[in-house]
Amino acid sequence: MNAPDRYERFVVPEGMKKVAYERDMxxxxxxxxxxxxxxHTIGNILRMQLHRDPSVLFAGYKLPxxxxxxxxxxxxxxxxxxxxxxxxxxxxxxxxxxxxxKATFEQETNQKQAEYY
Amino acid sequence: MDNVSYQRFPTVRIRDIKDDVLKFELRDTDAxxxxxxxxxxxxxxxxxxxxLVEIESNSSVLNDEFxxxxxxxxxxxxxxxxxxxxxxxxxxxxxxxxxxxCSIEFHLSVKCTGDQTLDVTSLDLVSxxxxxxxxxxxxxxxDMGGFESNDTRxxxxxxxxxxxxxxxxxxxxxxxxxxxxxxxxxxTVTFQYEPEIHINEAxxxxxxxxxxxxxxxxxxxxxxxxxxxSQQVVxxxxxxxxxxEEVLKKAEAMGKPGxxxxxxxxxxxxxxVESTGAIKASQMFLNAIEILKSKLxxxxxxxDTEEADDQFGELGAHMRxxxx
Numbered sequence: 001m002n003a004p005d006r007y008e009r010f011v012v013p014e015g016m017k018k019v020a021y022e023r024d025m026x027x028x029x030x031x032x033x034x035x036x037x038x039x040h041t042i043g044n045i046l047r048m049q050l051h052r053d054p055s056v057l058f059a060g061y062k063l064p065x066x067x068x069x070x071x072x073x074x075x076x077x078x079x080x081x082x083x084x085x086x087x088x089x090x091x092x093x094x095x096x097x098x099x100x101x102k103a104t105f106e107q108e109t110n111q112k113q114a115e116y117y
Numbered sequence: 118m119d120n121v122s123y124q125r126f127p128t129v130r131i132r133d134i135k136d137d138v139l140k141f142e143l144r145d146t147d148a149x150x151x152x153x154x155x156x157x158x159x160x161x162x163x164x165x166x167x168x169l170v171e172i173e174s175n176s177s178v179l180n181d182e183f184x185x186x187x188x189x190x191x192x193x194x195x196x197x198x199x200x201x202x203x204x205x206x207x208x209x210x211x212x213x214x215x216x217x218x219c220s221i222e223f224h225l226s227v228k229c230t231g232d233q234t235l236d237v238t239s240l241d242l243v244s245x246x247x248x249x250x251x252x253x254x255x256x257x258x259x260d261m262g263g264f265e266s267n268d269t270r271x272x273x274x275x276x277x278x279x280x281x282x283x284x285x286x287x288x289x290x291x292x293x294x295x296x297x298x299x300x301x302x303x304x305t306v307t308f309q310y311e312p313e314i315h316i317n318e319a320x321x322x323x324x325x326x327x328x329x330x331x332x333x334x335x336x337x338x339x340x341x342x343x344x345x346x347s348q349q350v351v352x353x354x355x356x357x358x359x360x361x362e363e364v365l366k367k368a369e370a371m372g373k374p375g376x377x378x379x380x381x382x383x384x385x386x387x388x389x390v391e392s393t394g395a396i397k398a399s400q401m402f403l404n405a406i407e408i409l410k411s412k413l414x415x416x417x418x419x420x421d422t423e424e425a426d427d428q429f430g431e432l433g434a435h436m437r438x439x440x441x
Contacts, residue, residue: 035416040156053123095413102407104128105402106403
């Protein structure tokens with residue numbers, strides 16, 4: 001019938017950008033990032049990480065519609081930073097956190113397994 | 118401005134680790150990370166599952182599509198799934214099952230000749246790759262000579278009567294739970310906040326022994342206990358608390374508000390990960406971390422958008438009267 005293909009939920013269509021950046025025309029240091037084929041998983045961790053940055057004045061995300069597979073992240077910063085800088089920093093910090101988590105988890109499992117055998 | 122970082126350093130303590138169950142505590146991070154990892158384990162860690170079935174002959178009581186659906190739901194050992202390609206992205210083949218990068222072929226050919234009803238199970242599936250087999254068959258190979266109970270007989274697909282026959286070719290492909298739940302490696306993945314329970318000892322001592330017992334019994338789960346020696350109320354299992362607030366209501370009703378205070382620690386999570394057997398539970402968590410990392414990498418801004426913005430920034434500065 002007319003149901004959309006299931007893969008449309010996670011495959012970015014050809015010619016479409018994964019991340020679109022749009023500067024706010026009315027507010028200084030404010031911008032909107034549109035992430036294609038992403039959801040709460042990415043939106044929420046980005047928002048929470050941005051909240052840890054004191055130069056970020058506002059960070060929020062929304063899923064405009066459950067059948068439009070994109071999230072919109074809005075960021076406003078003070079003059080010490082820019083939305084793009086804050087966005088990049090958040091991604092870098094989260095990646096570092098996950099690297100650390102992976103190392104810790106592996107170390108703990110090895111230790112636990114050593115105890116077991 | 119360059120060397121700032123607001124990174125966190127999460128800690129992990131493992132409580133229980135088995136092939137299919139993992140229980141651990143995750144601390145010093147927030148709910149967004151815990152939830153992202155949970156969501157990824159359920160919907161985005163890849164596994165293998167039967168995706169295409171060609172039926173040669175089927176005289177069983179179940180129709181072809183019913184059988185194809187049942188075959189799809191059989192978990193398959195997927196340790197290699199992370200390295201494999203999705204059939205859609207595989208340029209070495211057209212995903213017809215004879216490609217080492219993206220698909221595995223199974224054959225099934227059973228005919229009932231005896232008077233007894235014949236069970237067709239996942240053990241009858243013959244794989245083209247001996248390392249990629251249905252999960253229960255792998256378990257059977259591992260503990261041969263164990264018990265001869267029903268659970269070593271594989272997963273039932275259909276029952277055949279005398280004269281009935283089933284012959285088919287099935288192709289297993291890599292996929293994720295977001296596409297179809299058959300590809301999800303997770304049976305359940307949950308996390309809970311660790312509760313912090315403080316009993317107001319002074320107020321508690323104003324209660325009689327019967328009142329104490331009555332208050333303890335008001336909790337639907339066994340969180341508190343009466344110490345038989347000191348006759349004091351003690352917390353035996355804070356994690357049994359389900360945030361039902363029954364004990365708080367009971368304290369209120371007894372005219373002793375503030376008898377107990379219960380908080381949930383915002384940065385401390387107790388995870389329970391259960392696997393279908395397709396991937397080890399601990400590996401599922403590690404894969405989830407890897408996938409989250411690659412997702413983050415994918416949403417990094419491309420160089421040309423950054424450059425375009427720099428030029429725009431200069432232009433904007435000029436338009437506002439130049440200089441800063």
